[in-house]
Amino acid sequence: xxxxxxxxxxxxxxxxxxxxxxxxxxxxxxxxxxxxxxxxxxxxxxxxxxxxxxxxxxxxxxxxxxxxxxxxxxxxxxxxxxxxxxxxxxxxxxxxxxxxxxxxxxxxxxxxxxxxxxxxxxxxxxxxxxxxxxxxxxxxxxxxxxxxxxxxxxxxxxxxxxxxxxxxxxxxxxxxxxxxxxxxxxxxxxxxxxxxxxxxxxxxxxxxxxxxxxxxxxxxxxxxxxxxxxxxxxxxxxxxxxxxxxxxxxxxxxxxxxxxxxxxxxxxxxxxxxxxxxxxxxxxxxxxxxxxxxxxxxxxxxxxxxxxxxxxxxxxxxxxxxxxxxxxxxxxxxxxxxxxxxxxxxxxxxxxxxxxxxxxxxxxxxxxxxxxxxxxxxxxxxxxxxxxxxxxxxxxxxxxxxxxxxxxxxxxxxxxxxxxxxxxxxxxxxxxxxxxxxxxxxxxxxxxxxxx
RNA sequence: UCCUCGGUAGCUCAGUCGGUAGAGCAGGUGGCUGUUAACCACCCUGUCGGCGGUUCGAGUCCGUCCCGGGGAGCCA
Numbered sequence: 046x047x048x049x050x051x052x053x054x055x056x057x058x059x060x061x062x063x064x065x066x067x068x069x070x071x072x073x074x075x076x077x078x079x080x081x082x083x084x085x086x087x088x089x090x091x092x093x094x095x096x097x098x099x100x101x102x103x104x105x106x107x108x109x110x111x112x113x114x115x116x117x118x119x120x121x122x123x124x125x126x127x128x129x130x131x132x133x134x135x136x137x138x139x140x141x142x143x144x145x146x147x148x149x150x151x152x153x154x155x156x157x158x159x160x161x162x163x164x165x166x167x168x169x170x171x172x173x174x175x176x177x178x179x180x181x182x183x184x185x186x187x188x189x190x191x192x193x194x195x196x197x198x199x200x201x202x203x204x205x206x207x208x209x210x211x212x213x214x215x216x217x218x219x220x221x222x223x224x225x226x227x228x229x230x231x232x233x234x235x236x237x238x239x240x241x242x243x244x245x246x247x248x249x250x251x252x253x254x255x256x257x258x259x260x261x262x263x264x265x266x267x268x269x270x271x272x273x274x275x276x277x278x279x280x281x282x283x284x285x286x287x288x289x290x291x292x293x294x295x296x297x298x299x300x301x302x303x304x305x306x307x308x309x310x311x312x313x314x315x316x317x318x319x320x321x322x323x324x325x326x327x328x329x330x331x332x333x334x335x336x337x338x339x340x341x342x343x344x345x346x347x348x349x350x351x352x353x354x355x356x357x358x359x360x361x362x363x364x365x366x367x368x369x370x371x372x373x374x375x376x377x378x379x380x381x382x383x384x385x386x387x388x389x390x391x392x393x394x395x396x397x398x399x400x401x402x403x404x405x406x407x408x409x410x411x412x413x414x415x416x417x418x419x420x421x422x423x424x425x426x427x428x429x430x431x432x433x434x435x436x437x438x439x440x441x442x443x444x445x446x447x448x449x450x451x452x453x454x455x456x457x458x459x460x461x462x463x464x465x466x467x468x469x470x471x472x473x474x475x476x477x478x479x480x481x482x483x484x485x486x487x488x489x490x491x492x493x494x495x496x497x
Numbered sequence: 498u499c500c501u502c503g504g505u506a507g508c509u510c511a512g513u514c515g516g517u518a519g520a521g522c523a524g525g526u527g528g529c530u531g532u533u534a535a536c537c538a539c540c541c542u543g544u545c546g547g548c549g550g551u552u553c554g555a556g557u558c559c560g561u562c563c564c565g566g567g568g569a570g571c572c573a
Contacts, residue, residue: 071534073530073531073533074530074532075529075531075535078532080532080533080535082533093532095531125531126531127532128533130533147523147524148507148525151507153507153508153524154523155508155509155523155534156534157509158509160565161508161509163565164565216571242573263573265572267570267571268498268571269570269571269572270498271567271568271570271571271572273573274571274572274573278573279573280573359569369569371569419572419573420572420573421573422573423572466573467573469573471573
């Protein structure tokens, strides 16, 4: 039966009959036969097929087999006499399942720019780099579940359609059926939007199940046009009951290290491609991140370090103002050269649900900054004291009546709890070294662009 | 949304001082070779992003719009 190329190359069943199915990457003809390289997506490497001119459809079909065509190849696996591959498949039969006109097929057997590949979004997973990204992304998703399930976390499917706007998390897409635009009748009886965060609902389950996580699509209607923002992205949000900011930070560090180690071990071939062609030294950088403790400094300390840095920043550092991108980059890329957890930000620049510290000026917030990406994780210990939460809501212009269910969590059996959000695409960017976030999600949605 | 740099053949790009366009790759044909970004020869390829303006004449200068890259803001 058909087997995947990954398995053929792993097991190398020399002398046995093997059938593979995939897409032609390239064909080279010699006097008496052709070399055809087949890729089936199971791994980065192609399988080299030897197609002898004695095959019945050689002259009319095989000799003209074009890049992009789909084929089923039956044959015998043999050791390769030449360098470049250990084994090769000597075909006894090649069925051309679907042709591809080389005059119009956009992918050529040469390197294309990522910008061009974005214009043919439906064909780009057939390239080496985007295929490798897809496999690494899939593995990271699997590893996320492994990490949390091994630690007894419960996965919660928080809603995609929500009626609560998690304050400070950006603009919401409105959800409506066409009919509602004219009248007052909302399908849900009130206005609804696509979720900007599953956090508030995750808190509901954390205060019943203990440790939970939610992992799903998230939507931001911001007009952001950068290499690290999407209108639709995937976010991982753990939420832990009986947990403070220190516990939160430790889980975040443990998670990142676990995910990096998992991918280095299980996607070695793809990671080697990124290391060679996308970001030189990537693997060494990730191994360093795994080996060293993350730096932890408070926001106040960070401001002091930045003031002493003597570097000229475009925007001045000032206690009470949010850190600029250039400041964050300085901390993780120049000063410490590793992931940095910055905690205890001024309350005035953070949302209402973050726990107010004893100084009354700062909140138990945490951002983890990573070289090359910036903020990859944002989280906090949550305000678990009813009265403090209520007054923080009023201060920041949130109507407590709208969040009565959220306040109930503090009225009945409130406990210290904490959590964070990890931008999944930013993680994939960090792991693969891909410069633009549009290359690490299969179908990127950005302002003015959602082709398929 | 703002700043900035771009848009020329299917792809990657060159195009001088304003004088109606060129290379490599891809594609086609033939040859050759256990090839592997195969090689050699020949052939084909254009709304110079759109619209308007200046000029005898615009790929080139000006205006404007669209699209893309980089940076900023917002954040994950």
